[in-house]
Structures are given as structure tokens and as C-alpha cells.
Amino acid sequence: MPSNSKEIEEWLRNPKKAIELATNGSRKHVLAIPATIGAISSHFHHSAMEVILLCCFGAERNLDLAEALLGSIASLAPELRKPDDPLRRSADRPTSARTLENTIVRYSDVICKALSLCSAKSSCFTKEGVRTASSLDSTLLQAQIQTMGTCLQILGSNKVISPEIFNNDNMIRVPIRFWLAIVLESRPGDVNPIVHEALYSCGNVSHFSRYNSDFFDFLIEENGGDIHDTVALVISELRATTKESLKHSEDDFSFKRGHTALIHLNTMMAFMPCSNATLRSTSLRLDIVPILTKAVFEEMPRQRLELIHSELNVLGYLMVMADALIFPGGVRWATEAIQAGMLSILTAAVALFSRYRQFITDKDLQNIENIIRILSNYLVHYPVVRAAVYGLSSIEPVMLKRMEVFPFFPSWVKFRCALLERAVFMSLLEKRITSSERKLHCEYCLQMLPLQQLRKCERCRRTYYCSKTCQTKDWRQSDHKSVCANLEGKNNVSAPLQTLDRLFLGHLACYDIRRNMTALSLIIQENYSDVPLSKLRFSVFYSAPGEAIGMHVAPMPEGEPSFLSRFAQRRDDDSGPCLVRVLFYGGTPEYASSFHFMAPRTYFSPPKLLDQYKDAADTMNVGFRSKIIYWCDPGADEASLIDISIAEAVDEVGAIMSYIRSNMGESEDPLYFPSSFKYTWKDIEEAALACRRNWPFHGGYLLGS
Numbered sequence: 001m002p003s004n005s006k007e008i009e010e011w012l013r014n015p016k017k018a019i020e021l022a023t024n025g026s027r028k029h030v031l032a033i034p035a036t037i038g039a040i041s042s043h044f045h046h047s048a049m050e051v052i053l054l055c056c057f058g059a060e061r062n063l064d065l066a067e068a069l070l071g072s073i074a075s076l077a078p079e080l081r082k083p084d085d086p087l088r089r090s091a092d093r094p095t096s097a098r099t100l101e102n103t104i105v106r107y108s109d110v111i112c113k114a115l116s117l118c119s120a121k122s123s124c125f126t127k128e129g130v131r132t133a134s135s136l137d138s139t140l141l142q143a144q145i146q147t148m149g150t151c152l153q154i155l156g157s158n159k160v161i162s163p164e165i166f167n168n169d170n171m172i173r174v175p176i177r178f179w180l181a182i183v184l185e186s187r188p189g190d191v192n193p194i195v196h197e198a199l200y201s202c203g204n205v206s207h208f209s210r211y212n213s214d215f216f217d218f219l220i221e222e223n224g225g226d227i228h229d230t231v232a233l234v235i236s237e238l239r240a241t242t243k244e245s246l247k248h249s250e251d252d253f254s255f256k257r258g259h260t261a262l263i264h265l266n267t268m269m270a271f272m273p274c275s276n277a278t279l280r281s282t283s284l285r286l287d288i289v290p291i292l293t294k295a296v297f298e299e300m301p302r303q304r305l306e307l308i309h310s311e312l313n314v315l316g317y318l319m320v321m322a323d324a325l326i327f328p329g330g331v332r333w334a335t336e337a338i339q340a341g342m343l344s345i346l347t348a349a350v351a352l353f354s355r356y357r358q359f360i361t362d363k364d365l366q367n368i369e370n371i372i373r374i375l376s377n378y379l380v381h382y383p384v385v386r387a388a389v390y391g392l393s394s395i396e397p398v399m400l401k402r403m404e405v406f407p408f409f410p411s412w413v414k415f416r417c418a419l420l421e422r423a424v425f426m427s428l429l430e431k432r433i434t435s436s437e438r439k440l441h442c443e444y445c446l447q448m449l450p451l452q453q454l455r456k457c458e459r460c461r462r463t464y465y466c467s468k469t470c471q472t473k474d475w476r477q478s479d480h481k482s483v484c485a486n487l488e489g490k491n492n493v494s495a496p497l498q499t500l501d502r503l504f505l506g507h508l509a510c511y512d513i514r515r516n517m518t519a520l521s522l523i524i525q526e527n528y529s530d531v532p533l534s535k536l537r538f539s540v541f542y543s544a545p546g547e548a549i550g551m552h553v554a555p556m557p558e559g560e561p562s563f564l565s566r567f568a569q570r571r572d573d574d575s576g577p578c579l580v581r582v583l584f585y586g587g588t589p590e591y592a593s594s595f596h597f598m599a600p601r602t603y604f605s606p607p608k609l610l611d612q613y614k615d616a617a618d619t620m621n622v623g624f625r626s627k628i629i630y631w632c633d634p635g636a637d638e639a640s641l642i643d644i645s646i647a648e649a650v651d652e653v654g655a656i657m658s659y660i661r662s663n664m665g666e667s668e669d670p671l672y673f674p675s676s677f678k679y680t681w682k683d684i685e686e687a688a689l690a691c692r693r694n695w696p697f698h699g700g701y702l703l704g705s
Helices: 005-013 015-023 027-031 042-058 063-075 095-106 108-121 127-157 169-184 193-203 214-222 227-247 253-270 277-285 288-302 313-324 330-340 342-355 362-380 382-393 397-405 409-432 468-476 480-490 499-514 517-527 562-568 611-620 652-663 670-676 681-693
Strands: 439-441 448-450 536-541 549-555 578-585 591-599 628-631 641-643
Touching: 005 015, 005 027, 015 027, 015 042, 027 042, 027 063, 042 063, 042 095, 042 108, 063 108, 063 127, 095 108, 108 169, 127 169, 127 193, 169 193, 169 214, 169 227, 193 227, 193 253, 214 227, 214 253, 227 253, 227 277, 227 288, 253 277, 253 288, 253 313, 277 288, 288 313, 288 330, 288 342, 313 330, 313 342, 313 362, 330 342, 330 362, 330 382, 342 362, 342 382, 342 397, 362 382, 362 409, 362 578, 382 409, 382 499, 382 681, 397 409, 397 670, 409 499, 409 652, 409 670, 409 681, 439 499, 439 591, 468 480, 499 517, 499 536, 499 549, 499 578, 499 591, 517 549, 517 628, 611 652, 652 681
Parallel strands: 536 578, 549 628
Antiparallel strands: 439 448, 536 549, 578 591, 628 641
């Protein structure tokens, strides 16, 4: 036993007498209160607490008494916790707990002074103090950390007490200093979870509800003013703790609460109104999206009914991701979030919604709707499609089927339909185009060259050149000097396309033109019969899946930027390349950008069905494919729209999708087929091979060559 073992025995044997001795000035009996107050009968708790509060009031600068006071509060944690807290001693709310709260509130100034004194002198509040204490007695240090962390957590999370204790900025600095001292002197992931919980509980009192970043400003200031280092510290703790989560049992509430606190802290730091632009941009640069997604994903199986009463991490995550995905770089965040498990989180959330409908709001449902729509918009991007197929292939169909009863199910069906179509196209494209055949055009001389022979403009990162000579000419003799600044500014709104993404999206636009070329040819013949095909510019406007893709054809405009002028003045015959302008979503809820893609004339020849399959053409048409609308005038109203999908040619992608639905899907309404069908890249490739065994097309190449 410790040196005051006699006093501890007296407290446990006769609390009434011990209270009397402590009241009459026995310092040893006062210092024994933290070790005994949790073990004596609850009706003595108030008296014992009042004794030590009065003793601290009379000796404000005594560190031993201050630590004893805070230790006593920590010992009463089971009584002061929220009624729905799984670590609470009892689900009931006894009168003694309310009396304790009132006593602590009445002496809140004493507790604040004790916290300030410990913050200035206790070994737990500086990294040097932690290092020294650890070298002397690491076991004792860990006990002190547990005690101080529990005390701060209780003071911060108790709704009656917290507003009285953490009502000014100086008091918020106390848990910040405690957190920094422990974290800076520990390896990532080794920190006692109560340390993280204490920081979040105290900061959450008022600072996280404000539309400013005071709390994180204090955290940065206490860490020496380095924003990058501070943000990295918070994120690294979440990453390391998430890795450690697999080692802890589902009933390890202490670890889970610390992990939950870190998730909340990172969410607040990166996305919520209490954040600011610098915190957000720094967090995004340090990969907060996949790290946060992974953390929530790892926690999902650990959700329990008692945690439904508080804010679930999954609901908070879905809320912030609905906004984060339309930040600049939204395509990247979507890709990384899907790779880290966002689709699994979404489907698991649906399972929670099904079980606990009473806790779910219309806003929660709308967040899922928004996420699905944003992801659908991004299905023109190569990395999003790849990530989504891999992400969904790990989810069981029974989980996907649960979506049917929710109002966002129609959006989910559109997302799955578009994903299957784009995945089939991508699989065929990758098989067809070898590395040497992956080409883009030089912005100045218009020559088509393999990707490895092109270089990007370092400033705008949106234009390609075959040589330094062409780049210099475009800068000095053409319009790139003025265009570059505008393109560079766009990088603040949406990230430039990766080269492979640009190649995929360009071919996708050409493919969508190709499968509707019969109808487009009639329009061209009627309106531009005297214009060679190579002198026309095709425009493809990608809307959200489920909404028609827009198309427009017009002669090359005169007086436009020099690139179009150079293209229009080419002396190629009608077999020359055609120019396609692609407009797409990426990083904003509106069309974020566009680019030009040059496609060979041969790409615009739809595949021909073999004679013996013409009667069966209707069976190869797939009702859930993307539809095409032609805009006679993109600036006019809907009266100028023509549905040209009715004349769509049967092609390879449609045939493979038809095969998948007929031979690999379950017997269900064809309209909803993709919504709960589990398909992988292997499934798609096997379907393509099966179709090719009895291929109904001449040639059968995706590029029409």
C-alpha cells in the first residue's frame, strides 16, 4: 500500500469518521480521498468531495492537493458519466450524482485553479515532464495519465459541469497541453485512448459549435505555431489507432471511445464549420479522406445499440463526404474514399438505417442521396470506375438489396447501371489499346503521338506538346500565353485530368458518338451536307447517369482561339481526324471543365451485325444503358432537344451487358438488375470472352477499325 495506507483503511472502514478527520485538518486523510471515494458508499461522496474542495480553496497553490482533487473527480467517473454511457456504473440517475454535479459547479472556480496549477507544474503537461516521469516510473506515469485523462473527459462531457469549467479560452488550453505532451512523447497508436477522448470532450463544449477555428488555433499555437506539423500529428494518431483497432475486442469501450474521439477531431479539423481553409487544405494534402474513411470503415462492425443515442461516426462521415466530394480535387477524394471503403460504409449505413429508423433523419437520407449522385457524375473518370467496381465486388448482394426500401434507391439504380456500362467499355478499351496506341494530340502542331512522347505545360497542366519548339511557338505566336493563366486558375476549382483519365474519357465520348452515329449522320446530312466530317466539331455533355448525355455538332467556329483555327485550316481530306469537345463533371456540382480530343475518322463507323443476327438485334438492346439527347442549339430551351437513342446501333458493349443480365444475373425486374448484382472485373472479362465465342459483329473491335 502507499504511504497513507492507514488513512485509506480508515476511509474504507469508517467513512464518517474519516470525513470528520479530514474536515478538522488531517492532510493525509484529504490526500487519501482519490483512492477511496469510489469505493465508499455513494451517500458519502458529496461530503468527501466537499472536504477536498474546501481544502483546495484554502491552499490554492498546493500541487498535491490539486492533483488529489482532480483524482477524486476521476474516481467518481462512473457516477458522473451520461446515463446512456456504456461505462456508467448504473443506468439510473441517482440523486447523489445530481448533488455531486451541483457541488462541483458551485466550486468550479476551485477546480479551474486546480487544473491551471496542474497544467503549469504537473509532469503530464509537458513532453519533457512526461519523458522524465517515464524514465523514473513508467507504471506510475501511466496511472497519472489515466487519472488526469478521465478527470478531463468527465469535466468536458458532463453537460451540467462542462460549461462552468471550460467557459474561457485559457481553460481550453489545459486539455490541449495534456494531449500534446502525451502524444509528442509517445509512438503513434500507443497513446492511452482516454487522452484523445479528453481532448475531444473538452473542445466539444463550445468551440466545435462555433463557425471559427479557435480550438485548432490554440492547438497549433501550443504546438509551436506549425500548422502542417499539428495537422499531421492529429492525422497520424488516427491512422495509427485505426491500424491498432483490429487488436481490440468489440467490448473494449475504452479503446473505441478514444478512436471515436480521433475520428471526430479529424472530421472537425478538416471539414466542419469550425475549420478554416488552411486547415482543410493541409488536411487534404495529408490524405485525410482515405485515412478518415478507413477509420470509419474499421469501426463500422463495432457499432452497438448504446452508441446510437449519440452522434454516430458513420452519419457524421456521410454528412462531411457529401460536401467534401465537391471540393476541388473531388474526383481524387472520391477515388481514394472508395478505395478505402466508402461504398461499404454506405451499404452498412443502410443496414443501420433499417434497424434504427427512429434515429435517422431526412438529412441523413439526403446525404446518401447526394453522395450517390456525386459519384454518379464522376463515373466518366477512369480511376473512379475502377475503384467503384473493386469496392462493390467486396459487398454481398443481400447488403445491396436493402437499398430498395429507401428514397435514394432510384439514384442507386442509375449509379449501378452507369457503372456496369462504363466498366464493360473500360475493360474492352484496355484490351484493345496497347501502350504504343495510347495517343493524344500536340496542342500546336496537332500531331497525334504516343503519351510518352508528349509533355504537359508545367503551369496549367492541361495542354500537351510534342516538343519544346511547339510549346514555345504556342506561347509566343499563338494564344497560350493568355489562355494558360485562365487554365491555371481553373486548377483551383477542379484538378486537371490525369493523362490516362483524359485518354479514357476522350475515347468514351467518341464511343458514345459512334453508337449513335446513324442518327447523327442524318442530322449532319440535313444541316451540314456541304461540310466534310473532319471540319465539324462534335460536343459531348456528360450529365448525371440516368439523365441523357447531350450531344451537338457544328462547323468549326471562326474567330475562336487559335487551336480551333489551326484545326479548321488543316488541309486533310475527309478521312482526317474529327474533333470532339468533352464536357464533364469533376470537383464541382457543375460542369467543371472541358477538353478537345481528336479521334480518327475510322472510329465513327458503327459495328455491323452479321446477317444471321439481325433478327435478334432487339434482344441485344439493353434498356438501362445511357441515353443520348441531341441539342440542336445548346443555348436554347428543351424544345430543341431530340432523342436520338431510338436509333442507337447494337454494339459490343450492349451485347456484353445483355449477356451479363441474361446469364449472370438473378431473375428480377430487368430495370433493377444491376442494383443488387455482384460483379467483378473478372465477371466482366468472362462475359466478354463468352460473347466473343459467338461474336455477332463484323470485325468486332471497339474502335471500329
